[in-house]
Amino acid sequence: MAALLEVKDLVTAYGKIEALKGVSLEVAEGSITCLLGPNGAGKTTLMFSIAGVLRPKAGSVRFRNEDITRKAPHAIVSSGVALVPENRLVFPGMTVLENLQAGAYQRNDSLDEDIERLFARFPRLKERAAQPAGTLSGGEQQMLAVARALMSRPRLLLMDEPSLGLAPLVVEEIFRIVAELHRDGTTIFLVEQNAHMALKVAQHFFLMEQGRVTFSGDPGSLAEDEVIRRAYLGSAKA
Amino acid sequence: MLLDLAQNTLDGLGAGASYALLALGFTLIFGVLRRMNLSFGPAIMLGCYAATWVNLNFQANLLLLAVVALAATTLAGVYVERLCFAPHRRGSAIAAMVASFALWMQLEELATAFLPRHLYAFPPLYAGGPLELAGLSLRVEAIVMTVAAAGACALLYAILYRSRFGLAVRAVIDSSTAAELSGINVPRVFAAVFALASAIGALAGILIASAHEQVTPMLGMWSTLKGLAAMMLGGLGSLPGAVAGGLALGLLESHSQWYLGPQFRDLTIYLVLFALLALNPRWMTTRSAS
Numbered sequence: 001m002a003a004l005l006e007v008k009d010l011v012t013a014y015g016k017i018e019a020l021k022g023v024s025l026e027v028a029e030g031s032i033t034c035l036l037g038p039n040g041a042g043k044t045t046l047m048f049s050i051a052g053v054l055r056p057k058a059g060s061v062r063f064r065n066e067d068i069t070r071k072a073p074h075a076i077v078s079s080g081v082a083l084v085p086e087n088r089l090v091f092p093g094m095t096v097l098e099n100l101q102a103g104a105y106q107r108n109d110s111l112d113e114d115i116e117r118l119f120a121r122f123p124r125l126k127e128r129a130a131q132p133a134g135t136l137s138g139g140e141q142q143m144l145a146v147a148r149a150l151m152s153r154p155r156l157l158l159m160d161e162p163s164l165g166l167a168p169l170v171v172e173e174i175f176r177i178v179a180e181l182h183r184d185g186t187t188i189f190l191v192e193q194n195a196h197m198a199l200k201v202a203q204h205f206f207l208m209e210q211g212r213v214t215f216s217g218d219p220g221s222l223a224e225d226e227v228i229r230r231a232y233l234g235s236a237k238a
Numbered sequence: 239m240l241l242d243l244a245q246n247t248l249d250g251l252g253a254g255a256s257y258a259l260l261a262l263g264f265t266l267i268f269g270v271l272r273r274m275n276l277s278f279g280p281a282i283m284l285g286c287y288a289a290t291w292v293n294l295n296f297q298a299n300l301l302l303l304a305v306v307a308l309a310a311t312t313l314a315g316v317y318v319e320r321l322c323f324a325p326h327r328r329g330s331a332i333a334a335m336v337a338s339f340a341l342w343m344q345l346e347e348l349a350t351a352f353l354p355r356h357l358y359a360f361p362p363l364y365a366g367g368p369l370e371l372a373g374l375s376l377r378v379e380a381i382v383m384t385v386a387a388a389g390a391c392a393l394l395y396a397i398l399y400r401s402r403f404g405l406a407v408r409a410v411i412d413s414s415t416a417a418e419l420s421g422i423n424v425p426r427v428f429a430a431v432f433a434l435a436s437a438i439g440a441l442a443g444i445l446i447a448s449a450h451e452q453v454t455p456m457l458g459m460w461s462t463l464k465g466l467a468a469m470m471l472g473g474l475g476s477l478p479g480a481v482a483g484g485l486a487l488g489l490l491e492s493h494s495q496w497y498l499g500p501q502f503r504d505l506t507i508y509l510v511l512f513a514l515l516a517l518n519p520r521w522m523t524t525r526s527a528s
Contacts, residue, residue: 053418077421085419091412094405102409105402106421152421 004029004156004187005050005081010059012042012049019045021211022059027156032178032188034198036231037208043191044086046208047160051083052076063156078106082154086161086191088145092134096125099133099144103151111151118147121177139170146177150186157181160191175201195231199224207231241373246492252380254488255387256449259442260465261472261480261487262394263435269411269475270431273331277318277338279462280345281436282443285311286453287349289444290358300361300448308440314345315436319429342462346455356454363448379449390441391481397434398477407431411475439465467507471514473521 005027012020019042027033037043048054050061052073060069068076082103091099100118104111119126122143128136133144142162149157159178163171175197182188182201192198199205199219207215207230215222215230260279267275288310289303298306322337363382368375398404409417410427418424443461447453464487472483487507494506514521 051419053415072423072425073418074421074423077419083419085416089413089416089419091409091416093412094408098405098408102405102417102420102422104421105406105409148420 006062008060011057027189031203034202034205035191041208042211080155082149082152083158084145084149088141090133097129103148156187163194195228246496250489250492252383254485255384256442256445257468257487258481258484261468261484263439264465264469265480266435274335277341280342280458281314282439282461283458284314284345285440286443286447304444311440312436315432319432360447362451383445
């Protein structure tokens with residue numbers, strides 16, 4: 001399978017501190033690829049760097065063989081990459097429907113069909129269409145964040161810890177939706193702390209520790225308890 | 239007695255309507271950028287000076303002067319945004335505020351370089367006397383101000399809640415990171431909001447200058463102070479709050495001036511602001527636009 005997303009030697013720094021110290025990885029078209037790693041490994045920094053919110057110091061990001069490294073975030077959305085950010089970041093003061101409309105801001109065609117389809121997939125959002133997004137539960141806000149990202153019709157969906165802070169039942173629902181979206185043809189690049197769930201859906205995974213990719217393989221290429229140990233704690237190098 | 243109360247209330251609403259416009263302009267900028275733009279008032283002053291200059295040289299009518307003020311204020315506002323706020327979008331809020339203070343000085347110098355006298359006459363909103371109605375004397379200026387401010391509020395509401403651009407503005411107010419990730423061109427929204435806020439401010443400036451029938455370089459600081467006070471009275475960052483805060487400021491001023499005397503007018507405002515903060519510290523924490 002061809003690489004849809006290609007990250008090469010990416011370095012992103014906050015002032016003098018490098019959070020990414022030369023990250024290289026690929027996401028194959030049509031795959032679910034997962035990025036695991038302990039807190040502070042640089043996973044969210046990588047997601048923000050791909051989406052253009054953070055500007056990398058060096059290295060490149062290529063999407064469909066096009067260099068998107070220094071593009072503005074809105075231009076990256078229009079080239080087909082959408083990020084569901086950590087902690088969901090819905091627009092709390094706007095209604096559920098307005099959140100979806102904002103997600104399609106780049107598009108000029110009619111949104112009705114997409115909104116209907118998303119409402120069918122997320123019936124809870126339909127019930128709450130006119131309600132401010134800030135009044136939704138955590139799980140509902142996560143559904144909304146996913147739906148909002150889908151409104152831009154992305155070819156690549158980036159998801160940053162969609163299970164964060166959610167009840168186990170809701171987490172299962174989120175992963176069911178991830179699998180469904182994948183079946184419908186969306187390529188998904190997922191950051192997760194929940195290694196057990198992630199390894200069940202992913203075809204490929206990367207382990208990131210202290211700003212570097214330290215392992216890459218298929219689920220099963222590394223014993224799950226070893227993956228989980230390193231995903232939570234980092235390798236015991238010290 | 240009751241007549242005085244009614245008369246003061248009417249006058250207060252008239253002044254309050256223009257304060258509401260100033261507060262709306264401030265709130266838009268503050269809500270979208272989370273930055274304090276001290277040059278907001280001076281840009282308005284510059285716009286009114288441009289109109290005064292046109293009036294002195296060509297004796298234009300008030301409508302044309304309003305257009306001149308609108309264009310000049312918007313231009314000055316976008317200039318301030320490019321210089322003070324666009325480069326500091328992710329940087330320090332203090333740096334942006336200090337930069338906007340520097341531009342305040344610049345705009346004042348520019349205005350006085352062209353029109354060096356301290357005071358210039360400005361054409362009145364309405365030349366005739368007040369209307370008499372059931373013992374009340376209604377100042378026509380106050381009515382025009384209230385109607386114009388209400389019209390501007392309605393237009394702003396339509397823009398913010400009924401248009402695509404308004405959706406983007408509210409999205410940026412709620413979360414600028416999420417707005418970027420949704421495909422909204424955030425720097426462009428910033429520039430457009432500055433232009434919109436400046437236009438609202440210019441309308442307020444024209445109404446105030448022609449109600450006072452004069453302009454001085456102090457109009458800049460005056461507008462910044464009134465706008466800030468009204469915005470804080472209404473609670474930072476809320477658009478309906480800005481309107482309420484402006485009207486409250488106008489009413490507080492007219493009543494305190496009548497019952498306590500002119501020297502207590504501004505003191506009353508700051509005491510009320512102090513009391514609000516002391517009794518309810520969360521009053522001025524930023525809130526969502528909706």
